[in-house]
Amino acid sequence: MEALSPVSLGFLGSLAAGAMTAVGALPVLVSRTPDRAIRDLALGFAAGVMLAASFFSLIIPSLDASELRYEGSVIPASIACLSILLGIGMVALMNEWLPHEHFQQGREGPEAASLRRVWLFIIAITIHNLPEGLAVGVAFGAGGREGGLPLAIGIGLQNAPEGLAVAVSLLGEGYSRWRSWSIAALTGLIEPLGGLMGAGIVTVSQTLLPWGLAFAAGAMLYVISHEIIPETHRSGHQNKATLGLSVGLVLMLFLDVSLG
Numbered sequence: 406m407e408a409l410s411p412v413s414l415g416f417l418g419s420l421a422a423g424a425m426t427a428v429g430a431l432p433v434l435v436s437r438t439p440d441r442a443i444r445d446l447a448l449g450f451a452a453g454v455m456l457a458a459s460f461f462s463l464i465i466p467s468l469d470a471s472e473l474r475y476e477g478s479v480i481p482a483s484i485a486c487l488s489i490l491l492g493i494g495m496v497a498l499m500n501e502w503l504p505h506e507h508f509q510q511g512r513e514g515p516e517a518a519s520l521r522r523v524w525l526f527i528i529a530i531t532i533h534n535l536p537e538g539l540a541v542g543v544a545f546g547a548g549g550r551e552g553g554l555p556l557a558i559g560i561g562l563q564n565a566p567e568g569l570a571v572a573v574s575l576l577g578e579g580y581s582r583w584r585s586w587s588i589a590a591l592t593g594l595i596e597p598l599g600g601l602m603g604a605g606i607v608t609v610s611q612t613l614l615p616w617g618l619a620f621a622a623g624a625m626l627y628v629i630s631h632e633i634i635p636e637t638h639r640s641g642h643q644n645k646a647t648l649g650l651s652v653g654l655v656l657m658l659f660l661d662v663s664l665g
Contacts, residue, residue, distance in 0.1 A: 411549055412604045415542035418557035419600025422541055422564055423534070426593030429565030430572035430586045442645050444573060445637040447566030449646035452633040453653025454563035455537070459622040459629075461661045462544055462556040464489070467618035470547065474612075485619045492623025496536060500631065534592055536624030537564070538599025543617045546604035559657040564593060 409417070464485060471481030537560050545553030572589040576582065607617045637646035 411546045411608050412601065414550060414553060415545035415600045415604025416597050418545050418553050419538040419541040419560075419603075420597040422557050422561040422600075423538065423593035423596030425561040425564040426534075426568035426571070427586070427590030429568035430589035432569060433572040433576055433582050433589075434586050441640050442642045444566075444570045445640060445642040446645040446649040448570050448633055448637045449649025450653035451563035451567045451649075452629050452637070452646075453650035453655075454559045454657045455625045455629050455633075455653075456650070457654045457657035457661070458540065458556050458559050459625045461658055462559070463540060463618045463622035463625075466544075466547060467615040467622070470618065471615040474615075481615070484615050488616045488619030489623035489626065492536070492620040492625075493627040494623075495620075496624045496627040497631075499535075500627075534595045535599045536621060536628055538596030539603040540599075540621035540625055541596070542600030542603025542605075543607050543621045544603075545600070546607035547614050547618060555657075555661045555663075559660050560596075562656070563653060564596075568593065 467485050467488065468481050471484050472478070475481055541553060541557050541560055544556040547553075568589045571592060572585045575585040575588055580588070603617060603621060607614045634646070634650075637643070637649075
């Protein structure tokens with residue numbers, strides 16, 4: 406582990422986190438699928454992990470990195486704010502331009518009648534997972550094993566219930582158990598691509614480090630607000646979703662402090 410470069414660590418860390426999507430989806434192969442309330446609780450947990458990771462593993466390290474390079478607090482704060490907005494804007498544009506379909510909201514983005522329904526789902530999950538891989542890669546590229554490990558563990562933990570939610574939703578759309586699991590597992594393979602990209606960018610230029618950290622945080626914040634929280638509140642299980650978010654947030658905080 407110590408001999409690996411930050412780029413290799415970023416790729417392997419995001420690969421391991423992405424693989425937890427497949428692990429989380431395994432119950433659809435061997436047991437009765439959970440009801441909607443449990444799925445909303447699990448997705449709330451995922452949102453809590455991502456929310457804590459955005460601030461404690463990305464935004465705060467971004468501010469620290471800027472303060473080492475620039476005097477005062479105005480420039481570090483400006484870099485963080487601008488980068489967060491750029492990250493939010495990037496995922497918002499992807500959400501607007503790429504044809505995709507939500508499980509409850511239906512189709513969004515440009516018309517794509519020729520695309521099969523399953524690929525519309527995969528594109529939607531790609532929009533969701535790419536920022537997570539980017540965040541893990543940036544964290545490893547910025548701080549090596551100590552900087553990236555807490556975030557990789559946290560993202561991996563939230564990918565497990567997320568993978569189950571994807572597989573269960575596909576199962577409800579009429580796909581077989583095996584195919585539902587396979588598609589959910591496939592979506593996790595997007596994360597190492599983002600991890601490789603994020604780690605590579607920040608290791609090429611340390612000037613980009615605070616920008617990359619806060620950019621990844623902004624991308625994840627958009628996913629939390631636009632995708633996960635509305636999905637968990639749509640079926641009347643707000644209390645369970647909030648409980649899951651609270652547990653995920655404090656667990657990620659504990660991991661970040663104890664492992665970082």
